[in-house]
Amino acid sequence: MSNINLDITTRKEYPIEVGKGLGNTVSAWLGEHYSTDSVFVVIDENVNNLHRERLEKWCQPQFKHVYYIEIPEGERSKSIQQWKEVADEILSIGVERSTPLMAVGGGVTGDLGGFVASTVLRGLPLIHVPTTLLAMVDSSIGGKTGINHNTGKNLIGAFYQPDAVFADVHFLDTLDDKEWVTGIAEILKYGAIRNPDLFKDFESLVNKSFTANEQWVSVIAESAGIKADIVQEDALESGIRAYLNFGHTFGHALEKVAGYGTITHGEAVFVGMLAACNFSAQLGHSVDITPFKSFLPLYQRQMSPLPDDVDELIEAMKSDKKVKNNMLRLVLLNSWASPYVHDCTDYSALREAWEFAL
Numbered sequence: 001m002s003n004i005n006l007d008i009t010t011r012k013e014y015p016i017e018v019g020k021g022l023g024n025t026v027s028a029w030l031g032e033h034y035s036t037d038s039v040f041v042v043i044d045e046n047v048n049n050l051h052r053e054r055l056e057k058w059c060q061p062q063f064k065h066v067y068y069i070e071i072p073e074g075e076r077s078k079s080i081q082q083w084k085e086v087a088d089e090i091l092s093i094g095v096e097r098s099t100p101l102m103a104v105g106g107g108v109t110g111d112l113g114g115f116v117a118s119t120v121l122r123g124l125p126l127i128h129v130p131t132t133l134l135a136m137v138d139s140s141i142g143g144k145t146g147i148n149h150n151t152g153k154n155l156i157g158a159f160y161q162p163d164a165v166f167a168d169v170h171f172l173d174t175l176d177d178k179e180w181v182t183g184i185a186e187i188l189k190y191g192a193i194r195n196p197d198l199f200k201d202f203e204s205l206v207n208k209s210f211t212a213n214e215q216w217v218s219v220i221a222e223s224a225g226i227k228a229d230i231v232q233e234d235a236l237e238s239g240i241r242a243y244l245n246f247g248h249t250f251g252h253a254l255e256k257v258a259g260y261g262t263i264t265h266g267e268a269v270f271v272g273m274l275a276a277c278n279f280s281a282q283l284g285h286s287v288d289i290t291p292f293k294s295f296l297p298l299y300q301r302q303m304s305p306l307p308d309d310v311d312e313l314i315e316a317m318k319s320d321k322k323v324k325n326n327m328l329r330l331v332l333l334n335s336w337a338s339p340y341v342h343d344c345t346d347y348s349a350l351r352e353a354w355e356f357a358l
Ligand code: NAD
Pocket: 044, 045, 046, 047, 050, 073, 074, 075, 078, 105, 106, 107, 108, 109, 111, 131, 132, 134, 135, 138, 139, 140, 141, 142, 143, 144, 145, 154, 171, 172, 173, 174, 175, 176, 179, 182
């Protein structure tokens, strides 16, 4: 019997550009990297209505044929049916393995477009153009792509890295406040687990109306860099990538109990982070919640009434797909910027953390 060792690395280096007005950079990069005469642009319907002209300027100089494939906005597009429609369209137009696919939109478009790219012809070159704050700082980085199944979210998918990510804050000019607030929760998460200085830069920004100025470019670049660092160290999610779940085990339970759509992901994660900070403090860790408090008005301003049945919330936490052997694993903080994974056995502390946050 022979023994073959294959060292298949999942690592791939790619640029993540964040800026205001990236048109020339993107066009030049596309010209340098691809020699096909066509490109597929999988694009969210709202983004297509609002920003089509920008995309045309980016792509037209480099490609003879730019095929726009519009997908309906919203989570429902992360479906097997929508995957099929996009794949059908690409295959009927005609595609080569070197034809790039650009996914332009929020996390929904990135996840669906990325999954199409990973499967058609066993993999097309993928470029992410995130257009929501959440997509810029979170979903476009790290290579997770996928769709939902009727038994649960993100159950079908692949780890598939893009060739590049281009985050142009001009897209954010048209973003709803609700979507800004969702992205802000993820940025606060990066502050908590890696760089509490982010809170300072941030306070003045979020108290005004949201405008995508240069200050945002640096906050987004810093946040995207933190996510990139963490996933680089743990591309297949076996260890420290779990820290990115800070606030999320609580948050997912809240989303589930409140009913999806009643509360946004960002609101739920914000409340979840408050609970996780309180739990950490109960264990004697020095986590002073003050930096988070200044963001409270931002969330209270929008938030619909929260569920208050703590037992139901704890049950929902136990049914999270990340729970193993009935052990609730929570990301807590030793202090700011020092996260760790805690196996939760003390349900009265958990209850108290919920009561504090709600
Ligand atoms: P989304 O893609 O649904 O976008 C939110 C809304 O904003 C949509 O109505 C969209 O049409 C609109 N929109 C997008 N860009 C706009 C713009 N520039 N101007 C105006 N409107 C715009 O939601 P999202 O919050 O970006 O992403 C959520 C999804 O991301 C979820 O499906 C989640 O599972 C996924 N996600 C994936 C990862 C990952 O690692 N792959 C990480 C986090 C979240």
